Amino acid sequence: MEKLAGKVMLLWGGRKALLTLGAGAVGALALAPFDIFATMFVAFTLLVWIMDGTASEPDAGWFSRIWPAFLTGWLFGFGYFAAGLWWLGNALLEDGAEFAWAIPLASLGLPFVLAVFYGLATVVARLLWSNGPGRITALALGFGLAEWLRSFVLTGFPWNAIGYAAMPVPLLMQPAHILGIAGMNILAVFVFSVPALLGTRRGAVPGLLLAALLIVADLGYGFWMLGKAPDADAKEVSVRIVQPMSGLESDISDAERAALFEDLIKLGGMPPKSGDRPPQLIVWPETSIPFILSQNQSAFTRIDEMLGDGQVLVAGAVRAEDSAPGTPHRYYNSVYAFGSDGEIIGAADKVHLVPFGEYLPFEDFLKNIGLETIAANASGGYSAATRHTVLTLPGIGSVYPLICYEAIFPTEIDEEGETAADVLLNVTNDTWFGYTPGPYQHFQAARITAVEVGKPMIRAADSGISAIIDPQGRIISGAGLQTKGVVDATLRFGSVATWSKSARNINFWLLCVISLIAASFSRFSFVSDYN
Known part of the structure; x- marks a missing residue:
């Protein structure tokens, strides 16, 4: 040499x-x-x-x-x-x-x-x-x-x-x-x-x-x-991830939006395989609800009809927030938690937005030269939450939502105190990246984040890769890229003792x-x- x-x-x-x-x-x-x-x-x-x-x-x-x-x-x-x-x-x-x-x-x-x-x-x-x-x-x-x-x-x-x-x-x-x-x-x-x-x-x-x-x-x-043997006392929760392959189209008709939503309802409400437990937690991916919930009250009825007793749905959606008269709404990339009666029991907004994807840096200047965000909405882009919100789900436990590429920032995850959670929940829509290395790279980083913080992870991706991951990064069950269907598995909520972030x-x-x-x-x- x-x-x-x-x-x-x-x-x-x-x-x-x-x-x-x-x-x-x-x-x-x-x-x-x-x-x-x-x-x-x-x-x-x-x-x-x-x-x-x-x-x-x-x-x-x-x-x-x-x-x-x-x-x-x-x-x-x-x-x-x-x-x-x-x-x-x-x-x-x-x-x-x-x-x-x-x-x-x-x-x-x-x-x-x-x-x-x-x-x-x-x-x-x-x-x-x-x-x-x-x-x-x-x-x-x-x-x-x-x-x-x-x-x-x-x-x-x-x-x-x-x-x-x-x-x-x-x-x-x-x-x-x-x-x-x-x-x-x-x-x-x-x-x-x-x-x-x-x-x-x-x-x-x-x-x-x-x-x-x-x-x-x-x-x-x-x-x-x-x-190491798993914690025998850890709670076991049956989970269903819906991978709908709904795409990214924003300029679609109300009838097409209704059809996409009904597809989510159908997949989420499928009976379990023979001998399997019905899912206690159902997860839909990032921005999977194809409309503003406050503008479609019938959606709550359909969710109520889908969910059985004791079931909880966590779904990605765009959240609109009222603003002062004459000014546009503020929009957030969010997740909602629904109880078995179809009512909202919790919500969390995305904190770490994607530059140029969800918001424009130097917005005034760049808009003046004709630029806008890729994932544009009625106000042009999304607003960021000031902090992460943990969702406490009845009969299940606490989950820490990570929307899209927030899962590749382990140092931004609060691991202790009021924001400590039983499990990480990553909802994403990697349809943007097609059948390329992008979704695989994103998935690998998310797995390593689960290992770093010592928490299991539920990952729901619109077009893949969806998976239920244990705290050591092992895939319990999953769905590959560009496939449509559901992932059903039982997840043990126990964590691995790790060194603290500090x-x-x-x-x-x-x-x-x-x-x-x-x-x-x-x-x-x-x-x-x-x-």
């Missing part, structure tokens, strides 16, 4: 740029639905060697000295995000061709911006770079900090964080409830980068041994967690400090040939 490493280090110009782009793109194959996580070893090994050959003039100014490193990380990130997020353009065509002009912005513009974070990652790494194994630690630190920033800067978009690639199956997911996805990002980059040491030999033995120890610890902890944050920063110390020690212990 030394010969190959030497060739990579000596590349320059266009060939070097293409290899860096290609390395990032190859790494994206480790994401769902492909889950070829071995490609990340190739991607980060090449990135380390490319960084080894990335030099700057020692007498140049500060910006000129860091620019080559930034460009390397940016090219790697652009390849990774373009290959992993190309499907975003599909969302602009699902509801007609009105937004087709914006496909390049979604498929290439967003990767262009997200790649900046990886450029910052390689700048941090470069400042601590050395000949020794510490450069691997420096790269892990840089990417860990970059992914942490990506989780909240500009409202956050942690989709396809590197750590997800290291957790394709429940066996490998379990440390997430100790370290969170933030901590897993650091360890994943370290392990993925270690083979690069074989190409330069220096520090290869301790680096490989540490990586092997981390892998064995991950596997061992996973076996232990998955082998403890996971402390563990993340502890890993950052350890990485910084190791990288600094290596830098001062080895004379760098590249500075």
Whole structure:
């Protein structure tokens, strides 16, 4: 490998740029639905060697000295995000061709911006770079900090964080409830980068041994967690998820809306299979009710007729809120809970809205140039709730609603006090993404969120992937992508004892400090040939 490493280090110009782009793109194959996580070893090994050959003039100014490193990380990130997020353009065509002009912005513009974070990652790494194994630690630190920033800067978009690639199956997911996805990002980059040491030999033995120890610890902890007996005293609830394949059409007739609603009623009211318990909890996906409930009182009657004694329905819907005379209504992306008499017993509104999808950043300016939200309504977009609301369902327990991509923000889930809940409830409509990697990536992130917070999850998606997931990320029952029907299963509401959110944050920063110390020690212990 030394010969190959030497060739990579000596590349320059266009060939070097293409290899860096290609390395990032190859790494994206480790994401769902492909889950070829071995490609990340190739991607980060090449990135380390490319960084080894990335030099700057020692007498140049500060910006000129860091620019080559930034460009390397940016090219790697652009390849990774373009290959992993190309499907975003599909969302602009699902509801007609009105937004087709914006496909390049979604498929290439967003990767262009997200790649900046990886450029910052390689700048941090470069400042601590050395000949020794510490450069691997420096790269892990840089990417860990970059992914942490990506989780909240500009409202956050942690989709396809590197750590997800290291957790394709429940066996490998379990440390997430100790370290969170933030901590897993650091360890994943370290392990993925270690083979690069074989190409330069220096520090290869301790680096490989540490990586092997981390892998064995991950596997061992996973076996232990998955082998634990479930809580025998935990409440068992029979659940039905309705996956209606109702689509996204907004400009449809009242008769078509009525037909969609009746389809939901039919699926929700289907008798259980012979020998199965009737569902206590029925779940419809995000915005599945195709009209404003306050404008269709007959809907309550139909829900009452569908529900039996003791049954509860939780359904996604658009909620309209009255406003001052002469001003438009405020609209919320919400879920309603209905008791067995068809009356509303609870509601929760979405807190974390999708930029450009559900609201316009810099709204006044962008509307003046003709832009609007993709999921537009009568007022143009949605309003955000100020906090998450837990739904307490009679005879069932408490559920924590996560609407759409709120499920990929585990650090925003309140796990203690009044907002603690028995189960996570994720309702979504991934029809926007069609038959692409998007729904698979969304589903994988939601599963890992369930593991991180140690709660079971009920996930209802209009066109898939719907599933009932236990606290260890195992699928109890589910429905695949682009299928219509129901998912019936019994869910045990017991949680897994996890580290608290604050403890996971402390563990993340502890890993950052350890990485910084190791990288600094290596830098001062080895004379760098590249500075």
